[in-house]
Amino acid sequence: MPVLTYRDALNHALREEMERDPDVFLMGEEVGVYQGAYKVSRGLLQQFGDRRVIDTPIAELGFAGIGVGAAMVGLRPVIEFMTWNFALLAIDEVVNSAAKMLYMSGGQIPIPIVFRGPGGAALQLGAQHSQAFESWLANVPGLKVVAPATPYDAKGLLKSAIRDDNPVIFLEGEMLYNNKGEIPEGEYTVPLGLADVKRAGTDVTIVCHSKTVATAEKAARQLAGEHGLEAEVVDLRTIRPLDTETLLASVRKTNRCVIVEEGWPFCGVGAQVVDEIQRHAFDDLDAPVERVTGADVPMPYNKLLERAAKPSVDAVIGAARRAAYVD
Amino acid sequence: MSAVKDAAPPVGARAKLDASRRALYHDLLRQMLHVRYFEEKAGEAYAQGKIGGFCHLYIGQEAVAVGSLAALRPDDYVFAGYREHAHALVRGTTSRAVMAELFGKATGCSKGKGGSMHLFDAARNFLGGHAIVGSHIPLAAGAAFASKYRGTDQVSVCYFGEAAANIGAFHETLNMAALWRLPGIFICENNRYGMGTALERASVVYDISQRSCSYHMAAETVDGMDVLAMYEATRRAVERARAERLPTLLEARTYRYMGHSMADPIHGHYRTKEELEEQKQRDPIAGLRARLEEDGLLDDAQYAELEKGVHAEVEDAVAFAEQSPEPDPAELYTDVYKA
Ligand SMILES: Cc1ncc(C[n+]2csc(CCOP(=O)(O)OP(=O)(O)O)c2C)c(N)n1
Ligand SMILES: [Mg+2]
Numbered sequence: 001m002p003v004l005t006y007r008d009a010l011n012h013a014l015r016e017e018m019e020r021d022p023d024v025f026l027m028g029e030e031v032g033v034y035q036g037a038y039k040v041s042r043g044l045l046q047q048f049g050d051r052r053v054i055d056t057p058i059a060e061l062g063f064a065g066i067g068v069g070a071a072m073v074g075l076r077p078v079i080e081f082m083t084w085n086f087a088l089l090a091i092d093e094v095v096n097s098a099a100k101m102l103y104m105s106g107g108q109i110p111i112p113i114v115f116r117g118p119g120g121a122a123l124q125l126g127a128q129h130s131q132a133f134e135s136w137l138a139n140v141p142g143l144k145v146v147a148p149a150t151p152y153d154a155k156g157l158l159k160s161a162i163r164d165d166n167p168v169i170f171l172e173g174e175m176l177y178n179n180k181g182e183i184p185e186g187e188y189t190v191p192l193g194l195a196d197v198k199r200a201g202t203d204v205t206i207v208c209h210s211k212t213v214a215t216a217e218k219a220a221r222q223l224a225g226e227h228g229l230e231a232e233v234v235d236l237r238t239i240r241p242l243d244t245e246t247l248l249a250s251v252r253k254t255n256r257c258v259i260v261e262e263g264w265p266f267c268g269v270g271a272q273v274v275d276e277i278q279r280h281a282f283d284d285l286d287a288p289v290e291r292v293t294g295a296d297v298p299m300p301y302n303k304l305l306e307r308a309a310k311p312s313v314d315a316v317i318g319a320a321r322r323a324a325y326v327d
Numbered sequence: 328m329s330a331v332k333d334a335a336p337p338v339g340a341r342a343k344l345d346a347s348r349r350a351l352y353h354d355l356l357r358q359m360l361h362v363r364y365f366e367e368k369a370g371e372a373y374a375q376g377k378i379g380g381f382c383h384l385y386i387g388q389e390a391v392a393v394g395s396l397a398a399l400r401p402d403d404y405v406f407a408g409y410r411e412h413a414h415a416l417v418r419g420t421t422s423r424a425v426m427a428e429l430f431g432k433a434t435g436c437s438k439g440k441g442g443s444m445h446l447f448d449a450a451r452n453f454l455g456g457h458a459i460v461g462s463h464i465p466l467a468a469g470a471a472f473a474s475k476y477r478g479t480d481q482v483s484v485c486y487f488g489e490a491a492a493n494i495g496a497f498h499e500t501l502n503m504a505a506l507w508r509l510p511g512i513f514i515c516e517n518n519r520y521g522m523g524t525a526l527e528r529a530s531v532v533y534d535i536s537q538r539s540c541s542y543h544m545a546a547e548t549v550d551g552m553d554v555l556a557m558y559e560a561t562r563r564a565v566e567r568a569r570a571e572r573l574p575t576l577l578e579a580r581t582y583r584y585m586g587h588s589m590a591d592p593i594h595g596h597y598r599t600k601e602e603l604e605e606q607k608q609r610d611p612i613a614g615l616r617a618r619l620e621e622d623g624l625l626d627d628a629q630y631a632e633l634e635k636g637v638h639a640e641v642e643d644a645v646a647f648a649e650q651s652p653e654p655d656p657a658e659l660y661t662d663v664y665k666a
Contacts, residue, residue: 025476051476054507056503057499059503062495062503065465066466068466069454069466069468069469069471069472069483072454072466072469073452074473092459093462103440103662104455105449106437106447141663144664165665166664
């Protein structure tokens with residue numbers, strides 16, 4: 001099977017969907033001439049022209065709204081935010097317009113749009129450039145929220161997101177773009193709303209998504225090699241709608257759970273997952289559910305402080321050992 | 328600051344109305360009467376507790392929606408704010424469907440799930456009904472973008488208040504609309520106030536149309552109490568949009584007679600009764616009626632006939648709204664996602 005980077009997997013998804021459907025277009029800052037701030041849109045301007053690959057001024061609110069308006073009349077925009085930090089300027093159009101239109105029009109006006117771009121922290125970018133907003137966005141009915149971890153999932157999920165008739169928030173990761181993975185030849189999609197068991201195990205479930213999938217997998221290997229614990233790694237892939245079925249099936253099997261996410265702990269994605277587990281699998285639990293999150297602070301610049309603020313492999317191992325009552 | 332006090336037009340020489348357009352004039356007059364009576368009835372129903380939430384009436388501003396919408400084609404796109412009963416009605420959404428929506432009934436144009444501020448009628452390309460000040464301005468540009476993308480000659484019209492011209496979305500959108508030559512018509516309904524804040528207390532520039540200079544956009548200031556002036560100015564803008572793919576900023580100088588919403592007093596701390604009375608001298612309905620009568624194109628009997636027709640229609644709409652069923656409780660969970 002061909003091996004592609006996460007970046008190129010996204011690029012292929014965009015290219016294929018734009019070839020497939022003339023109503024799909026890409027709009028955002030630096031997506032055209034510059035080939036994308038992170039080169040996700042490399043070559044698309046050359047292939048599709050400036051009618052369908054549109055460079056915008058730095059006007060997140062405006063171009064997000066233009067995307068929603070185009071979707072209101074039947075086009076299928078893909079709006080790229082250079083990073084999700086800047087999407088806060090556009091949050092009105094995402095939350096007040098895109099997420100509400102179908103409902104407040106009594107079902108008349110669907111919004112088939114994808115808002116995509118990198119979220120979360122990279123390296124030493126400081127407080128304003130290192131934020132994971134999945135729990136904010138997943139709080140909003142009317143939005144779907146997707147955060148793929150691998151090139152395979154990135155391509156398959158982006159294709160599904162573009163074909164979906166609802167506003168889909170698509171969270172990528174600066175630190176993921178260079179990751180490589182196998183991609184089958186030819187057409188495939190990954191459905192929205194389905195979690196994926198990335199590693200089977202029997203002793204503890206580790207729930208993760210996006211960048212923390214790698215953290216969880218690494219922790220699982222060490223848990224098996226050094227601590228005698230077989231962890232099952234459940235990659236949510238889609239935060240909303242949440243695949244509670246896969247999640248609960250795993251917890252019912254292992255009876256223990258650790259949730260790891262990059263975002264802040266308060267009202268985080270993990271808090272929602274804990275709620276699902278305590279309501280539906282309370283009797284299956286042998287230990288309190290553990291959470292590993294980003295530190296509850298703005299991201300510091302200093303390298304050591306930043307490292308301490310991010311969810312680490314060691315923290316996941318510690319949490320898994322506590323859940324398994326090893327310590 | 329040029330705080331232009333829009334006064335009653337000077338009496339004196341003016342061109343005679345074109346007798347061959349009598350049917351158009353009568354229709355414009357009828358539509359203004361329709362909107363006004365609809366709004367009066369909505370106000371009554373609100374006072375009786377039959378309409379809830381925020382309800383913003385359009386009384387005084389009728390010429391803006393009626394005159395400008397008359398210049399559009401059915402396949403053009405229309406976006407409005409929350410003071411939009413008129414725009415929906417003039418666009419052709421039935422009085423029944425609009426009134427029922429205000430009553431929150433299942434038969435409303437948004438199935439009772441939108442309310443006064445969220446009227447939608449996709450079949451007529453009436454695309455809302457938006458209650459975040461200014462946030463529909465980019466949406467309208469998005470529809471204009473779509474017609475350019477598809478190579479059609481549909482134009483997209485957006486109505487917003489003068490207070491919305493201070494919002495970032497207004498400026499971001501005008502820039503992109505001009506830069507990308509989008510067929511958008513941005514109609515600012517300058518009724519002098521955003522809630523209780525007079526324009527001159529919120530903006531150093533009183534002439535909103537001047538804001539177009541920053542974006543090299545065509546602009547016009549129009550007497551928004553003159554339905555024929557609104558019609559002609561919009562026709563020019565439509566022509567510019569269809570033929571040249573150029574956007575226009577139209578500033579309509581108008582005035583609202585009622586409070587900001589039904590929850591607010593008609594006058595109070597921010598404007599005087601005298602000002603209101605003075606502005607009523609510019610009344611768009613009385614103005615058109617007088618001109619038509621002067622030029623021998625309308626008589627009292629014809630006027631009474633027009634009034635009678637709209638009264639019957641609106642009263643039927645109120646009865647229909649009252650008798651319509653509440654939405655099924657299961658509707659709570661429908662239309663959140665498109666299957
Ligand atoms: C972004 C935003 N801020 C504040 C409000 C509350 N609000 C509703 S209407 C309004 C005044 C708007 O005035 P204008 O744009 O002139 O329109 P008008 O009501 O005069 O038709 C305000 C402040 C809002 N709906 N949205
Ligand atoms: Mg105003």
